[in-house]
Amino acid sequence: MVMAGDRAASGPEATGPARRALLIASATALPIVLSACNGIKVLGAPPAPPADVGTLRTAIDDEAELVATYLAMTGATGSAGLSGADANGRVAAALAAVLSDHRQHLAQLKSRLVEPAGRQSAAAHSPAVAGAGGRGSGVTLTLAQLEQAEQAASDRLIAQLAHLPAGLAQLFASIAASEATHVPYLRAARRH
């Protein structure tokens, strides 16, 4: 019969070598753990994303700002009125059509960006509105300012093509072309 006290009395003797081995193992393992930690420190922060990722993020943010601008504008044409109901309706239709284009642009650009978990595009949480002259929330612009913003967006995309992968460069070029066509399209809506 083995009593609890017996076991306690015989325990240290029976488990001594195992405990010593464990202590030795722990002592030798500790530097490895520490050096592993040092290793992580040595590696430092994750590398910066390639330049084309930054270019794509910028394009996404720019496009999101255009979407926000047109959303604000379509709201304004619905309530404030530009100059007469017919003109208002015509301009509102043009703004809605351009807004639709920009939403498609934004979706395609976002589909090309693979974000690490936890990182969101600035556009996803900052619905800032940019016009021809800067950022602000809910800003409405004149149609002439919108035309300038479209032309500037088109020029910016073309200027960024040089170092992009081929497929992304083609998407940028196509979006740049689309945004350039918004200029005469909006101008026609304004004049008729």
Add this chain to the structure above:
Amino acid sequence: MTNATGTVIAALQIALAAEQAAGYGYGVVGARLPQGSAEQALAMADWMAHVRARDQLSALITDRGANPVPAAVAYQLPGPVRTPAEASALAVTLEDRVAGAYLELVALPESGLRSLGARQVRAAALRAEAWRGSAEAFPGMPPASLRG
């Protein structure tokens, strides 16, 4: 000729062929528009733009030691062109195809050709907008290349 050079020449030839087809097509467009109309003047201006672009592409190909593809004697039109509306629709089709062809240049690594391609995609899209009266979200891009 290296593979890279061959790729460049092939892309330039594709753009040249599209420009030649557009040059032919605008002849048909102009003939179906009212004489002396603003639309006919627009067709003439667009035809001139395509002639200039054709010559530029031919020079780029020649500079690289290759022979520009000759234009066809005639081209198959996408549909009947009997009315001004059908002529305008043909102009839109021509410009859409030209835009698509120049996207081949945009895919090249050479920055000068990439920039030329992008500017010509934009020019074609602007001409198409003038005929169509509306903008397109992705000029020149085949739908299959778009995601979602």
